[in-house]
Amino acid sequence: MLFLVRMDVLLPLDMPSSVADDIKAREKAYAQDLQRSGKWVHLYRVVGEYANYSIFDVESNDELHGLLSSLPLFPYMKIMVTPLAKHPSSIV
Structure with missing residues (x-):
């Protein structure tokens, strides 16, 4: 199952830089492991924002939820998930 995920990171302004780092x-490290495993297929930065658009390829909604909620930045994120289906005009 493919999902388009937008993640906006909202770190507290008073968070010590050592904690944020x-x-x-x-x-x-976690994101790169997921990319190597093929679960996190694409990762794109949103220009001018602390945000990204990503494509995940997972077996289920529950698997995606588990992966996202395990992100170290998860407590500081606003996440929007869009399930994707193959377009009938797509050649890939």
Whole structure:
């Protein structure tokens, strides 16, 4: 199942930079592991925002929820999920 996911990161302004840096490092490692596994297919930055659009390829809604809720930045994110289906005019 394919999903388009928009993630907006909203770190507290008073969060110490050392804490933020640790969370971001763990986030990067986890995201890269998911990309290597083929679950996180694409990851695109939104220009001028602390946000991204991503494509996930997972077995179920529950699997996606588990992956997203395990992101170290999850407590600081606003997430919007859109399920995707193949378009009948697509050649891929």
